[in-house]
Amino acid sequence: xxxxxxxxxxxxxxxxxxxxxxxxxxxxxxxxxxxxxxxxxxxxxxxxxxxxxxxxxxxxxxxxxxxxxxxxxxxxxxx
Numbered sequence: 001x002x003x004x005x006x007x008x009x010x011x012x013x014x015x016x017x018x019x020x021x022x023x024x025x026x027x028x029x030x031x032x033x034x035x036x037x038x039x040x041x042x043x044x045x046x047x048x049x050x051x052x053x054x055x056x057x058x059x060x061x062x063x064x065x066x067x068x069x070x071x072x073x074x075x076x077x078x079x
Contacts, residue, residue, distance in 0.1 A: 024050075033045070
């Protein structure tokens with residue numbers, strides 16, 4: 001079985017240093033919040049469109065605009 005590459009640094013991830021979330025592999029030290037660089041773990045993160053955040057920043061960014069698109073730097077989806 002081939003080792004996966006870390007999504008953050010693109011280097012090989014070995015079993016002892018791997019954390020896998022949403023089917024994506026990371027080194028334990030590379031799995032960090034996009035906003036504050038806080039180290040994340042499988043129970044302490046939230047993600048949107050493949051970007052990972054600590055739960056406090058995820059809530060804060062949503063609260064800024066009241067929707068997931070604008071709060072996270074995307075154009076608001078109009079129906």
